[in-house]
Amino acid sequence: MGDLGLSRPSPAPDPHEPAAPVDAPLVAAARRGDRAAFGALYRRHARLVQAVLLSRVAPDSVADLVHDVFLQAMNRLQALRDDSAFAPWIATIARRRAADWRRRRRDTVPLEEAMPEAAATEADPEGAFDAQAAVAAIRSLPEAYRETLMLRFVAGLNGPEIAARTGLTHGSVRVNLHRGVEMLRKKLSEDSGHA
Amino acid sequence: MRDEDEALFSGRGSLPEDLARLERALSQLPLPPEPDWSARPRAERRPPVFAWAAAAAVLVIASAALLLLGRDAWRVETLAGKPSLGGVAFAGRIALGGRVTTDTRSRARLDVQGLGVVELEPGSVLRRVRGQGPERKLALDHGTLTAFIQAPPRQFVVETPLGVATDLGCTYTLSVAPGGHGKLAVTTGRVTFTRGRLESFVPAGTWCPLFASGDGVPRRDYASDAFLDAIAAYDSAPGPPELVRVLETAEPDDAITLWHLLPRVDETARARVAARIAALIEVPADVSRERVLALEPAALDAWWGAIGMGPASEWRATSPKQALP
Numbered sequence: 001m002g003d004l005g006l007s008r009p010s011p012a013p014d015p016h017e018p019a020a021p022v023d024a025p026l027v028a029a030a031r032r033g034d035r036a037a038f039g040a041l042y043r044r045h046a047r048l049v050q051a052v053l054l055s056r057v058a059p060d061s062v063a064d065l066v067h068d069v070f071l072q073a074m075n076r077l078q079a080l081r082d083d084s085a086f087a088p089w090i091a092t093i094a095r096r097r098a099a100d101w102r103r104r105r106r107d108t109v110p111l112e113e114a115m116p117e118a119a120a121t122e123a124d125p126e127g128a129f130d131a132q133a134a135v136a137a138i139r140s141l142p143e144a145y146r147e148t149l150m151l152r153f154v155a156g157l158n159g160p161e162i163a164a165r166t167g168l169t170h171g172s173v174r175v176n177l178h179r180g181v182e183m184l185r186k187k188l189s190e191d192s193g194h195a
Numbered sequence: 196m197r198d199e200d201e202a203l204f205s206g207r208g209s210l211p212e213d214l215a216r217l218e219r220a221l222s223q224l225p226l227p228p229e230p231d232w233s234a235r236p237r238a239e240r241r242p243p244v245f246a247w248a249a250a251a252a253v254l255v256i257a258s259a260a261l262l263l264l265g266r267d268a269w270r271v272e273t274l275a276g277k278p279s280l281g282g283v284a285f286a287g288r289i290a291l292g293g294r295v296t297t298d299t300r301s302r303a304r305l306d307v308q309g310l311g312v313v314e315l316e317p318g319s320v321l322r323r324v325r326g327q328g329p330e331r332k333l334a335l336d337h338g339t340l341t342a343f344i345q346a347p348p349r350q351f352v353v354e355t356p357l358g359v360a361t362d363l364g365c366t367y368t369l370s371v372a373p374g375g376h377g378k379l380a381v382t383t384g385r386v387t388f389t390r391g392r393l394e395s396f397v398p399a400g401t402w403c404p405l406f407a408s409g410d411g412v413p414r415r416d417y418a419s420d421a422f423l424d425a426i427a428a429y430d431s432a433p434g435p436p437e438l439v440r441v442l443e444t445a446e447p448d449d450a451i452t453l454w455h456l457l458p459r460v461d462e463t464a465r466a467r468v469a470a471r472i473a474a475l476i477e478v479p480a481d482v483s484r485e486r487v488l489a490l491e492p493a494a495l496d497a498w499w500g501a502i503g504m505g506p507a508s509e510w511r512a513t514s515p516k517q518a519l520p
Contacts, residue, residue: 035232046226063227074232130220153221158206170204177203181214 027083030074042070045087048165049094051154054135055146056098058105065101069094088165137187138180145180152177268293269306269323274314276301282322294322297338307331310351311344326352339370344384348509357405358390363510365399377405380416387510395455396499396510404430412455415448422449438464442471450476450502458490476501 023044029037049069053062073090080089138149151162159173168176202208210218268288271280278301283292295303297319305313305321310331315321319338326332332352333340344351344362351362355371365384371377379388379395380402388395390409397403397413404411410433414426425440438460445453453472457465469487472478479497486494496507504510 038232039229042229042232046229050224050226066227067230070230130216131224134217134221135224150221152203153218154224156206156218156222159204174200174204178200181199181203184217185213 023086024083027077027080027086031077031080031083038070038074041073041086045090046070047155048087048091048151048157051150051157052091052094052147053098054154055139055143055150056095057101059135061101065094065097069097072097088167091165133188133191134184137184137191140187141180141183145176145183148173148176149180149184269308271295272304272306274302274304276317278303278315289323291323291325294320296320305333307333307342307344307351310346311342313343314341316340324354335369335371337371337373339368341368342366355405357407358388358409361387361389363387367397371405375407379403379405385504385510393458394511396451396504396507398451398504401451406430410459412452412459414452418449418452419444419446422446422452426452433460435464438467442467445471445475447475451504454495454499454502457487457495462488472498 023041026037026041026044030041046066049066050062053065053069057065069090072093076093080086134153138146138153141149147166148162148168151157151165152159157165159170159177162168163170163173166173198208199211199214202210203214209215268285268290270288271278271284272287276298278295278297280287280289281294281296283290284294289295289305295305295315297303297315297317299317301317303315305315307313308331313321313333316339319340320336321338321340322334322336324332324334329350330352331350332354335353335355337356340353342351342353342362343366344364346362346364348363349361353360353362353369355369355377357371357375357377360367360369360379363385365386366382367384367386368380368382369377370379379386379397381397381399383399385396385398388397388403388405390405393409395403395411395413400417401413401415403413411430412426414423418426421444422441425437425444429437429441438456441456442453450472453468453475456468460468465488469484473484478501482494482497487498499507499510
């Protein structure tokens with residue numbers, strides 16, 4: 001029984017809070033060695049990193065990789081030129097870390113094999129099962145739609161926020177959301193038909 | 196549908212029930228527990244100017260190294276699995292200080308520039324090390340290699356923990372096991388294997404067990420079963436009864452093996468070995484048995500010449516004047 005690679009809920013950040021103005025002083029403080037400030041950055045952006053990773057690596061590896069990504073970020077904070085750009089910066093680190101993970105495991109563990117089974121919990125068995133099935137369905141979509149949908153539904157970002165963190169235009173994000181949801185519905189429908 | 200698209204994009208307004216349910220489920224995925232950031236060591240801070248200077252220096256050094264090393268780097272080709280390169284290695288090549296490692300499923304081929312190729316079997320570690328003069332030298336830490344060399348004698352050398360194999364123009368297989376033993380088998384041409392002052396001249400069609408003591412002696416692939424059994428028993432327990440069995444089962448072509456025993460046995464045994472060699476082949480009449488028993492280099496060389504494998508000087512690994520013990 002897998003758990004989507006994650007172990008316990010943490011307080012959810014408010015993804016709609018304007019990121020840049022708040023991030024900049026946190027980044028500056030973290031760069032000076034303020035670990036509490038870095039913790040705040042983790043809590044604000046862990047969902048973003050989780051979403052990026054879920055779209056690219058086996059779910060049971062996500063928890064470890066989330067930590068890896070933030071540790072890399074902590075060690076490389078000096079290299080971040082624009083403190084307000086922490087979110088797209090750490091998303092890029094997450095994509096690179098995911099690519100590295102896939103390169104190392106390409107010949108040994110196909111992505112699909114690492115998909116955990118239903119992650120039912122006592123608190124919300126139906127919801128947890130839905131999450132697992134939905135993650136699997138999104139991961140089966142073409143690459144262009146995976147990250148956009150994960151950012152929308154896992155990280156809770158809206159279209160403009162997704163655009164800011166991915167470098168996509170607003171129009172592209174709209175298209176990805178529209179077509180991605182279409183394909184996701186079809187996929188979930190097929191899966192439930194086969195079940 | 197436009198309302199749905201707008202709600203999806205803006206995050207405002209109501210989503211259709213299926214998407215709302217999806218959003219609820221995925222937004223509740225648990226996050227990993229937050230690490231204790233205070234326990235993490237602080238990254239070393241350096242002024243940016245230092246970083247740029249360091250990067251520039253690394254770039255210059257790397258470029259110079261590539262230019263210098265690239266001319267003399269040996270290409271490594273994958274034959275199976277995923278061999279790995281380490282040390283001074285780049286772009287699928289190894290230079291001096293480079294290393295090729297094969298795991299239990301990997302094989303690799305190393306192009307020994309201008310001399311031939313070396314194939315590395317699974318479970319091996321092969322390093323490129325500095326040779327003397329024109330020598331091209333490798334170090335086989337453990338594992339197995341097969342060398343296909345077409346070069347003048349003594350230009351291709353492989354050192355191992357058990358001794359040094361010097362190619363005299365040939366094809367051979369060399370194995371080194373972690374337990375301190377190994378094997379050298381020559382298919383074509385000839386190889387000299389040296390352990391300290393002990394030398395083994397290994398011609399095509401013979402093989403030689405390798406021991407840390409240097410006591411392994413060459414034997415013919417097609418020697419009689421009785422002789423091969425006897426010499427194997429002597430390898431395991433080199434006592435007088437085993438030596439007697441070796442001498443009794445030896446045929447004229449096994450003089451190669453017996454000649455190698457001369458410097459490896461005590462005086463009493465040496466007399467018996469010399470007598471048997473003299474009985475099996477025509478030894479030079481002008482070289483007294485006493486000189487051979489005294490391990491006089493010229494006398495030993497003369498007896499080697501009588502075996503018919505060419506002058507001993509041609510077999511010497513380093514210098515034609517170097518004497519046997």
